[in-house]
Amino acid sequence: MPSEKPYLIRSVRLPAAVEKRIETDFTALPPPDAPLDTAAMLALAEQQKAFAMLVTHHCPLKGADVAAIPDCVKLVATVSVGLDHLDVPALLARGIKVCNTPDVLTDCNADLTMMLILAACRRAAEYYTLMKDGWGRTLEMDEMLGIRVTGKTLGIVGMGRIGQALARRARGFEMKVLYHNRRKLDPAQEEGATYFENLEEMLPHCNILSLHMPATAGAPPLMTARMFGLMPRGSVLVNAARGALVDETALLDALRSGHLFNAGLDVYQNEPNPNPSLLALPKIFMTPHTGSATVETRTAMGMLCLDNVAALAAGKPLVTPVTA
Structure with missing residues (x-):
């Protein structure tokens, strides 16, 4: 100095x-x-x-x-x-x-994304609310069931540092990993994932979709009603990248209709005051833009x-x- x-x-x-x-x-x-x-x-x-x-x-x-x-x-x-x-x-x-x-920031963002995946699939928001309300009764065998993460197919959009770190973590859950990126990576960077040049061709295979790409100012959302429609019924969306990537009206429609099972969100179109309709849905697991926290x-x-x-x-x- x-x-x-x-x-x-x-x-x-x-x-x-x-x-x-x-x-x-x-x-x-x-x-x-x-x-x-x-x-x-x-x-x-x-x-x-x-x-x-x-x-x-x-x-x-x-x-x-x-x-x-x-x-x-x-x-x-x-x-x-x-x-x-x-x-x-x-x-x-x-x-x-x-x-x-x-x-x-890479590891902590990938850790948080894995938490969002697990929490969305296992309905952690609802479980936490039930416990804070005192629990009070035994759940039925078919009540508040989540979906298993182990063995599912994970689609990663944006295979940069964080996407690659998430792929490494997903292997611990025996997940099959697919990815869409601007370019195909060298095999050493792919972390065993399968490349899709066309996102629309990848979406029908994704039980869980995780977004890890930047947002371009003024660009339309990546995930629209049409794109959600290409995902399997009962799938899960996770977004720890940028809120502008998701059409939140389309996301709400997909969740309310049951086409999407749940979502795990760390980012929103309007921060720090997210759409009240998102907050009102009991299953969504939400964190306040804390990937590096x-x-x-x-x-x-x-x-x-x-x-x-x-x-x-x-x-x-x-x-x-x-x-x-």
């Missing part, structure tokens, strides 16, 4: 170990009590002459906001893998470098952002640059 500690600002409070490193190695105000929005961060960057801005989805930087970033800012470091909240080309055009946090992963994400700030301040290449 140079003798003069670089000044950074952050839009959210970070895990304790990350905050301790900020206190030791950087110049910064105390962490905010609540997430800061874009306007607050831009004002703070100007006031504090910040060298780097650490942001999350709470602080989108697009359009006029990019133009409003003061010239003192040399780096926007997002504490995420996803870049939906950033206009990367505009930032780079202004000469502001961008970095994110790939790789360190472990001490280990959130700490690693914050540390990686700080590694990037330190590298740039020292005149070295970024550790995890975003270039396009």
